[in-house]
Amino acid sequence: MFTYTLRRLAFSVPLLIAISLVIFLLIDLAPNDPTASLPLTIPDEVRDQIRTGLGLDAPTHVRYLLWCKQFFVNEPLNLLDGLIGRDSDRMRLLSWSTHAPVADLIAQRLPQTLWVVGLSLVIGLLIALPVGILSARRPYGWVDQLGTFAAMVGFSVPSFFLGVLLILLFSVHLGWLPSIYDTTLRVADWHSFTLQLRQMVMPVTVLALFNAAQFSRYLRASMLDTLHRDFIRTARAKGMSEPRVLLGHALRHAMGPVITVLALTIPQVFAGAIVTEQVFRVNGLGQLLISAIHGGDLPLVQTLTFLFAVLIVAFNLLADIAHGLLDPRLRYD
């Protein structure tokens, strides 16, 4: 298992470098101009000056290598310096539209994305586990029917619709919950904690409903499959209690596919929920990415997409290891 992990890790290095090159070329070759969003009244000579100021006139390979140096060398060293409290003056990776270091922008956005999207994942899983298990235990029983219906709604109602619906109901008509997420709110006491809870309710609900729908359907299918296996019959024949059969034997076996789905979903937590963040003005990483794309902010888009690629590769690896832990037959020794 250990050598397998090492081998996979070693293999992911060239993979990630290739990914970074592909992302860079894709963004660079696309028709895209950071001065496109400027007012039309700005003369073209000035536009050219701005492009030069951003370093856009250098050849593609030079800009790619510069990005690599800034991302792989300068930023980690800066982080290290920051940790031991030393001042650093290395050239930082700057966003074109904000002229601020990309790392700082991501650090600003991470808290609200982790709170809202991360919490929705946890809540979604907490709903999906009992619903999936109970649905599979009595297929087409009332729990299953209800779960299927809720999952259908969760899957098929788009978040931009559900989000606006919730705002109209709870903000406009009832006036219970705020429709604007305040990212400057600091949780310091009981009062600010309740404010934080209130502003998270709607975005988390929208996202958790979708996550719960997804996980519960996978878990139900996987549990149904497992519950008909011989070892479950054996366990029941040995007189094990129903909870022990379900949770101890069936669930452990059935979690395999769900772990895969989960591993592929977690990187998306960091990518943020673009639409939901927009609806509630959460302004997390998803909103950062979409505004960077609109503004032709190449360094920011490049860095964000590459970080997502790193997370996807990393969590796939983690999923494989988790499979090994759940099912000893899958340990590649």
Next chain:
Amino acid sequence: MTNNKGFSRGWAAAFVMTLLPVAASAERGASGHLDILYWQAPTILNPYLSSGPKDIEPASLVLEPLARYDETGAMVPWLAAEMPTRANGGISEDLTTITWTLRPDLYWSDGTKVTADDVVFTAKYCMTQEGGCQQAGKFSDVTAVEALDALTVRLTFAAPKPFPYGPLVGVETPILQKAQFLPCLGGAAQSCTTQNTAPIGTGPYRVTEFRAGDVVAFAANPHYRDPDKPGFATVTIKGGGDAISAARAVLETGEADYAWNLQVDPSVLDAMADGGMGQIIRSFGTPVERLMINRTDPSPTLGARRSTREGGAHPFLTDPAVLKAMSLAIDRAAVAALGYGAAGKPTCDILPAPAIYASSANDDCLTQDLEQARQILENAGWVDADGDGVREKNGIRLSVLFQTSINPVRQDTQALLKSWWADIGIETELRQIDPSVFFGGDPASPDTFQKFYADIQMFTNFFPGTDPEAYLNNWTCKGIPEPANSWLGFNIPRYCNPTYDALAAELAKTSALEDRAAIARQMNDMLMQAGALIPLVHRGDVSAISNTLLGVKMNSWDSELWNIADWTRAR
């Protein structure tokens, strides 16, 4: 905003503490906290490096120019003691210098004195190459900026400048603090993050927190020149989301006090305003949604010479009869009502404002007359001989390719025009291009508005401030984009008329406002009569304010937040 009362109270308390030694009056900050929504979030607070109103207007809370435009478009001295004119000697007789005198009572928000050196430095900051200054065009013919004494600055121009109020006037070119921005000259400008996100200014507020693309928090500037202002102690400008939800937050939930730039379906906006929590405010500046007519041949068979003067004139879009008929077939009132509601007025002029420049010579196009349009084409020999619904003459069919950027309102307008033109026997093919490509100006892309590989295209343009000289200069012969100048230039219709160029040269020499206005009107009329541009809608700015907010004077000529120091909350 209900969800951060605790936050705002905290700030108010902190603010009162810091203010105690200086406070002469209890009025400053008495209105508490103000919430503003800019759905396009501010990403930088330095107008010299910014990409538009979303950054420049929030920055106007902090940074101020020497003079600015009030809500009527009139220029008012702001940091300057008075407006320099020829009468008071502020502008030299030969029109090559302008001398500004600062108010004596100005302090930066860090308590230091504002001096003429700061003004000189600001000009130098923008005029330094490699800095990527986005307002460099305003300083293009400034040759020298010098401090005559601690409060007096003289700008010298390369040539006589009848309207010398370009640099350091208006929201785009405010005064920066020399001490703060000194390390940011030239190439270093881009990486001065602290300076660019929290500039020190003379305005009513100072930045307390900045999160790029998300939110900016401001607190009243303790050294602001008027001890009773600003009315609000703290302000947050929140970004993100979209225009509809911003309107909702002001008009329906009351979570915010002010929402900027609500380009929303007018019927939706009116329905929200019926809620009674707030109202919609509008004002009209210079933006006009217009059709640009390609006077050169865009035919792909011409290869590299397509849409250039070298490739020859357009086969039928230089025929005045065709252009007149196309303009007459349009019901501008319908286009304005459908796309812009009360925020759009039908117009027949490319220069509809300020009032002194508005011509009334072209107003006959305001009424749609399909019958007359058909007659004009008929008389000019354009007839539908083969009965396919499209007129032709000498083997040339009246078939146009009409392109614009992707935008729901523009697509509605395209569909309307297509049906009207079909009514008079002109066939239209529609094309939509992603805005970032269309306006991108990439010389390698065939789809930019400068290349204009189509017969007709539509977008909005405007000019900042109130003087139309630079705007009208767009349509001189040398402004034509072509391969030789890397497709730079704003004469999109490729209109070239020596008489027009002569008028432009005359405008550059004329200084009396009435004479300037007469020439400007004449230039506007020439463009309209040639049919180089077909104006459609004079677009207004739309914002929403809470009913409890007082003192807002909606301004299309400057920052919408230009007089925020005077805003207060009704009690």
